[in-house]
Amino acid sequence: MLHAIEVSFAYRNGGPAVVDGVSLAINRGDLVGLLGPNGSGKTTILKLLGGMLRPRDGSIAFEGRRLADWPRREAARKIAYVPQETYAPFDFSVMEIVLMGRFPHLGPFALEGPADLAVAHEALEATGMSAFALRPFHTLSGGEKQRVVIASALAQQPELLLLDEPTASLDVGHQLEVQQLLSRLNAAGRVAMVLSTHDLNFAASLCRRLILVRGGRVLASGPTAEVLTPAAVRSLYDVEADVHMHERTGHLMVTPIARI
Amino acid sequence: MEQVRGRLFVTVAGFGGLLLLTLVTAPLLGTTSISLARAFDRAMPFADNPDAQIFFVARLPRIMAAALVGGSLALAGAIFQALLRNPLATPDTLGVSSGAALGAMLAIAFHFDFAVAGLSSVSLSSLAGAIGALAIVYMLATARRRGLSTTVLLLAGVTMTAFFSALTLFVQYMSDFADTFRAVRWLMGALDVGSYAPLLAALPLTAIAFAMVAGLPRPLDLISLGADAAAARGVNVQQAERLALVSASLLTGAAVSISGPVAFVGLVVPHIVRLVVGSDHRLVLPASALFGATFLIGCDLVARTMFAPIELPVGIVTAIIGGPFFLWLLVRRT
Numbered sequence: 001m002l003h004a005i006e007v008s009f010a011y012r013n014g015g016p017a018v019v020d021g022v023s024l025a026i027n028r029g030d031l032v033g034l035l036g037p038n039g040s041g042k043t044t045i046l047k048l049l050g051g052m053l054r055p056r057d058g059s060i061a062f063e064g065r066r067l068a069d070w071p072r073r074e075a076a077r078k079i080a081y082v083p084q085e086t087y088a089p090f091d092f093s094v095m096e097i098v099l100m101g102r103f104p105h106l107g108p109f110a111l112e113g114p115a116d117l118a119v120a121h122e123a124l125e126a127t128g129m130s131a132f133a134l135r136p137f138h139t140l141s142g143g144e145k146q147r148v149v150i151a152s153a154l155a156q157q158p159e160l161l162l163l164d165e166p167t168a169s170l171d172v173g174h175q176l177e178v179q180q181l182l183s184r185l186n187a188a189g190r191v192a193m194v195l196s197t198h199d200l201n202f203a204a205s206l207c208r209r210l211i212l213v214r215g216g217r218v219l220a221s222g223p224t225a226e227v228l229t230p231a232a233v234r235s236l237y238d239v240e241a242d243v244h245m246h247e248r249t250g251h252l253m254v255t256p257i258a259r260i
Numbered sequence: 261m262e263q264v265r266g267r268l269f270v271t272v273a274g275f276g277g278l279l280l281l282t283l284v285t286a287p288l289l290g291t292t293s294i295s296l297a298r299a300f301d302r303a304m305p306f307a308d309n310p311d312a313q314i315f316f317v318a319r320l321p322r323i324m325a326a327a328l329v330g331g332s333l334a335l336a337g338a339i340f341q342a343l344l345r346n347p348l349a350t351p352d353t354l355g356v357s358s359g360a361a362l363g364a365m366l367a368i369a370f371h372f373d374f375a376v377a378g379l380s381s382v383s384l385s386s387l388a389g390a391i392g393a394l395a396i397v398y399m400l401a402t403a404r405r406r407g408l409s410t411t412v413l414l415l416a417g418v419t420m421t422a423f424f425s426a427l428t429l430f431v432q433y434m435s436d437f438a439d440t441f442r443a444v445r446w447l448m449g450a451l452d453v454g455s456y457a458p459l460l461a462a463l464p465l466t467a468i469a470f471a472m473v474a475g476l477p478r479p480l481d482l483i484s485l486g487a488d489a490a491a492a493r494g495v496n497v498q499q500a501e502r503l504a505l506v507s508a509s510l511l512t513g514a515a516v517s518i519s520g521p522v523a524f525v526g527l528v529v530p531h532i533v534r535l536v537v538g539s540d541h542r543l544v545l546p547a548s549a550l551f552g553a554t555f556l557i558g559c560d561l562v563a564r565t566m567f568a569p570i571e572l573p574v575g576i577v578t579a580i581i582g583g584p585f586f587l588w589l590l591v592r593r594t
Contacts (some may be wrong), residue, residue, distance in 0.1 A: 032424050048563070050491075052488050065507055072491070072494045072495070072496055073494035074494075074496070075490060076494030077270055080492060081488065083486060083488055086489065087345075087485075088484070088485055089341075089345045090484055090534070090539035091534065091538070091539050092481075092538075092539050092540075093538075095487070096481075096538075096539070096540060100482050100485070100493065103478060103482055103493045107478075108476070108477075108478045108479055109475060109478075111263070111264050111542070112263065112264055113265075114263075135427055149489075151466075153271075156493065164490075203529065224587060
């Protein structure tokens with residue numbers, strides 16, 4: 001559904017390329033992990049795929065049409081984005097935050113009707129946050145906020161969900177919750193997902209495909225089991241690591257040994 | 261959960277009703293009591309009718325000025341707070357007010373002697389100062405390719421305020437006593453406009469600004485949670501931010517050209533309104549405009565009557581009410 005061909009991007013004119021000739025394809029229902037060290041361009045790639053940034057070179061096409069040619073709101077009905085952290089400077093309730101996801105369907109002048117409320121409730125249910133609907137957003141914990149923002153993205157009724165480090169700053173319990181939530185949503189609603197993460201084991205247990213990025217370039221991509229090797233971890237992070245199958249979970253496990 | 265349609269109706273009806281009540285009551289209240297019947301008595305010639313003179317010349321333009329200035333400043337404050345993602349922003353934060361003050365100071369010190377369409381040279385110069393300040397902030401904010409940076413805007417605003425204030429003080433220090441006194445009085449903010457001309461002159465700017473604001477409330481809700489997230493939901497962030505910046509600055513400039521800088525209305529009113537209607541800007545923006553008008557008419561009523569026969573500049577009253585409120589807000593937030 002989404003094809004990036006030789007995409008490059010720099011934040012300043014004539015500045016260094018943060019993303020450098022990246023090609024990738026995301027298919028319907030995909031669950032793709034974007035791995036790479038700090039500053040490798042993961043977030044920038046996500047923003048390019050979401051149309052928030054425009055490539056300097058190369059092209060990104062969504063459903064066969066250049067992403068830049070999609071009217072913003074039309075694109076937002078297909079592609080949603082969950083930032084790493086969301087700060088609300090005003091006292092919005094959880095429900096109000098989720099209803100903001102209806103913007104691409106309504107525009108600046110239309111008010112939400114019963115149908116929009118139903119979609120919002122459904123999204124809250126899917127993320128297990130129904131009981132929080134009337135709570136002030138800023139009183140929630142990090143994990144709860146993350147689930148509300150995911151619900152808000154689901155209220156866009158997207159076909160592709162882009163998530164920037166969805167488990168960063170979450171404890172292991174909340175990490176597992178988000179992991180199960182994403183896995184469930186992907187299986188049930190056929191929402192394709194691309195997520196960036198630093199957590200190799202999180203990626204290994206959730207993602208069917210991995211894309212390894214370093215210095216704004218794609219080092220390797222393919223099915224998780226084929227891509228996630230000790231050699232890949234070494235070239236990605238300069239870290240010596242063991243990669244083995246965990247018997248109880250049936251997923252690959254990465255154990256870092258030493259910095260090279 | 262109540263739907264926004266119903267809440268919007270209740271909000272506009274409630275705050276609109278309050279404003280209407282204030283608009284009708286305020287011209288009747290003052291140090292001299294007047295009779296509405298006699299003020300509207302067509303049989304009596306205007307020159308021989310003190311009630312009509314007080315009503316139509318002394319009070320009504322002043323109250324309409326209070327409504328226009330209060331509504332504009334409160335709306336501008338609410339927009340700046342959303343645009344800068346900072347609940348402590350005010351119409352003064354970006355240096356528009358201090359630019360206007362410099363313009364007025366120059367007009368007073370150099371005895372600019374012109375008037376256009378009933379607008380005094382001081383009003384016109386303050387408007388020019390406000391627009392000049394906005395132009396500088398706008399250029400700074402859009403110099404980088406990727407839209408407005410909130411941090412750059414805030415820092416630029418604070419710097420410009422200090423810079424313009426220093427220039428104002430410099431001109432003030434170099435000018436003679438009478439001019440300095442006039443300037444100080446202007447800086448206190450006062451609504452004794454004395455005629456309808458300044459209002460009519462500011463009205464087109466205010467109307468343009470209101471038209472620009474019409475489609476902004478929902479985009480501002482989304483932008484307050486982050487520009488990238490808003491863009492990903494289909495908001496044209498760059499366009500919305502520019503509209504917000506220009507409209508709020510126009511509102512501020514138009515208001516300041518009528519009354520001089522009136523402190524704290526733009527900060528306090530949106531916060532009071534949020535306590536009542538919540539944070540949805542589709543409710544906050546209209547409610548701020550309506551309640552800002554009501555609030556300033558009320559403050560001006562206090563200014564007119566509290567120390568009669570002395571009429572205080574309204575800026576003193578708003579700051580005396582606004583100052584403690586601001587401190588309470590700061591303490592409550594932390």
